[in-house]
Amino acid sequence: MFSIGDFARLGLVSVRMLRHYDAIGLLRPAHVDPVTGYRSYQAAQLSRLNRIVAIKDLGFTLEQVRAILDEKVSTEELHGMVRMRRAQLEAQISADLARLRSVEARLRTIETEGHMRTAEVLLKRVPPVLVAELSARAASYEGEDIGPVIKPLFQEICRRVDAAGVSVVAPGLAYYVPEEDGSVMVHTCLPVSAPPGSYDFDVVELPAIELAATIIHQGAMEAVGPTFQTLAHWIEEHGYRSIGLAREISLHCPENEDEWVTELQIEVSQHTTSNGTGSS
Numbered sequence: 213m214f215s216i217g218d219f220a221r222l223g224l225v226s227v228r229m230l231r232h233y234d235a236i237g238l239l240r241p242a243h244v245d246p247v248t249g250y251r252s253y254q255a256a257q258l259s260r261l262n263r264i265v266a267i268k269d270l271g272f273t274l275e276q277v278r279a280i281l282d283e284k285v286s287t288e289e290l291h292g293m294v295r296m297r298r299a300q301l302e303a304q305i306s307a308d309l310a311r312l313r314s315v316e317a318r319l320r321t322i323e324t325e326g327h328m329r330t331a332e333v334l335l336k337r338v339p340p341v342l343v344a345e346l347s348a349r350a351a352s353y354e355g356e357d358i359g360p361v362i363k364p365l366f367q368e369i370c371r372r373v374d375a376a377g378v379s380v381v382a383p384g385l386a387y388y389v390p391e392e393d394g395s396v397m398v399h400t401c402l403p404v405s406a407p408p409g410s411y412d413f414d415v416v417e418l419p420a421i422e423l424a425a426t427i428i429h430q431g432a433m434e435a436v437g438p439t440f441q442t443l444a445h446w447i448e449e450h451g452y453r454s455i456g457l458a459r460e461i462s463l464h465c466p467e468n469e470d471e472w473v474t475e476l477q478i479e480v481s482q483h484t485t486s487n488g489t490g491s492s
Contacts, residue, residue, distance in 0.1 A: 213243060219253040223261045238278055239264060263290060270297040310356040313434045332428065333446040338421035338459075338477060341382070343401035344373050345414045350396045353388065355434045358398065362386060365400045372413050378404050386460045387418075421459075424477040425452065432469035433460070436476070443476055452480040 220227045233239035234251065239260055241251035260281070267277045270293055346369040351357040366384060373380060382403035389397040406415045425447050429439035440458075447454060456479030464473035 213252040213254060216241070216251045216253065219257070222255075223258055223265075225261065225265065233261075233264065236274060236278075238274060238281075266290060266294060270294065307356060310359055310434075314355045316435075333443060334426050335480075336424055336426060338424045340420040341403050341418050342406060343385070343416060343418055344369060344378060344404045344406060344411070345399055345401045345416055346372070347397050347399045347414075349391070350388075350398050352394065353396055358388075358396070359434065361398050362400060365398060369400050369402055369413060372411070373402050373404065376409075376411050376413075378406050378411070381405050384462045384465075386462075387457045389457065418459075421456065421477065421479045423480055425454075425480045426475055426477045428463075429474045429476055430472070432472060433474065434469075436474070439476060443478060447478065447480055451483050453483055454478050455481050 214222065216227055216230055220230055223230075230239065230251070230253075234241060239257065242254040242257060243252040244250070245252075263281060264277055267280055267290070268274065272280065346365055348361050348365050350361040366386075369384075380402045384400065384402050386401065387399050389399065391397060401418070404415070425443060427439055427443045427446075429436050459477040461475040461477065462472070463475055464471070466472070
């Protein structure tokens with residue numbers, strides 16, 4: 213038999229918690245001294261304590277824990293519940309980390325206001341390109357929505373193109389099409405020289421961009437905000453307006469995302485004045 217203090221240490225819980233479990237009838241001591249009121253526990257009771265703590269940590273109330281234990285949950289069932297909850301917690305942690313990275317990126321954007329690198333913006337023509345393409349829907353343009361969609365999508369298009377034996381002839385690219393409900397269709401593409409055939413991906417020709425304002429972004433795409441906003445300021449200050457979808461060209465994508473190099477392209481045209489001439 214173990215005193216309540218020793219049992220608490222063995223079970224990695226607090227004495228206060230054991231007293232509470234006793235009070236609500238969830239885990240009674242094996243023996244209570246009728247004179248002193250001291251509680252004593254048996255080693256076999258650690259099994260029930262482990263189940264109580266595990267099920268409680270899954271997010272159940274103590275009343276629900278009691279009901280589950282009364283139904284004699286098997287070890288296998290308990291393992292299944294724990295695995296499911298672990299997956300939920302890992303997903304939540306991943307989402308929270310993505311949200312934190314998004315906040316940090318937004319703060320960096322604010323910090324760079326007034327220090328835009330407009331000299332790095334170039335105008336050029338982008339020729340048409342034949343691409344293998346897969347697409348999927350993201351809830352919004354926010355990084356925490358785009359990231360979980362675009363990364364697996366790029367992995368899948370690479371896998372399918374490789375399995376089809378189709379040659380990739382240039383760096384991959386992505387573009388986004390807004391939907392009426394506020395969601396975004398994410399398109400991932402690999403430029404290819406695809407012979408006629410039936411594939412488990414789309415083969416389409418992206419049209420030429422007659423005039424694109426472009427800038428190079430260095431680093432993870434989660435921190436692309438300042439670069440896009442530099443481009444936006446340049447377009448407006450130089451008398452242009454955006455007329456098409458932005459494209460992201462993945463020039464260099466090593467395992468370390470901080471070393472990524474991406475070209476951002478926005479199709480533009482010059483504003484015209486009331487007499488039809490372009491603004492200077």
